[in-house]
Amino acid sequence: MFLEFLQILIVLFFAVVFHECAHGWVAYRLGDPTAKQAGRLTLNPLKHIDPIGMIVVPLVLKLLQFKFVIGWAKPVPVNFNNLRRPRRDMIWVALAGPATNFTLAVVLSRFLPLARSAFVYETLALAVLINLIVGCFNLVPIPPLDGSRVVMGLVPVRIGRQMARLEPYGMIILLVLLNVGLLNFLWVLAALGAVLLNVDLSLIS
DSSP: OHHHHHHHHHHHHHHHHHHHHHHHHHHHHTTOOHHHHTTOSSOOGGGTOOHIIIIIHHHHHHHTTOSSOOOOOOOOOOOGGGSSSHHHHHHHHHHHHHHHHHHHHHHHHTTGGGOOSHHHHHHHHHHHHHHHHHHHHHTSSSTTSHHHHHHHHHSOHHHHHHHHTTGGGHHHHHHHHHHTTTTHHHHHHHHHHHHHTTOOGGGOO
16 A cells, blocks of 8 residues: 555656646746746756645545545746736646646657566556646646636636636635546546557556
C-alpha cells in the first residue's frame, strides 16, 4: 500500500512539475517574465512543492479509493496583463500545461516495449496514465483549472469575469464533483488514451 502510493506520488509530482513549468515557459515566451523572475522556470521539484496538493489530497483520494488520484504543484505565477495579447495569449498559456502532459504520455509510451522488468513497465505505464489524467483533469472548465482560462479567453469579457468569481471555491467544487462521481468520465478518457498508446492497463496495480 505505502510503496504503491509512493510510486503514484512520485510519478504524479513530476507530471505536475512539467505541467507548471510549461505554463511559465509559454507565458515567458509571450511576454510575461513573472515566473522567470520568481525562479520557477525550473524542473527542480523543491521549487514547486505544495504539501496540500501533492501529499494530503492524493493520500485522502487513495484512502477513499477514488477512481483516480489527482494532485497539484504550487501554481507558477503568471501576470496575464504582461502578455502581448492578454485574452488570446491566456489561452495558449493555459493549454501549455495539458499539452505537455499529453506529449509526455506519448513519449513515455514509446519506451514501454523496451521495459525489461515488470516494475519498469508498470512505472512507465503509470506515468503515461497519470499524465493523461492530469491533462484531462486540467481541461475541466472550472476555475482555477486551465480549461476555465481557455473558456474565459473565448467568451465575452463579462461572462469571463463571472467565471473568475468562482475561483475561490473552485477546488471545493472539484472535490465535491469527484466525491459524487461526476468526474469519473475523466478516468474513462485517460484509460482510452492509454489503450490507444498500447498500454496494458491490467499490469498497473
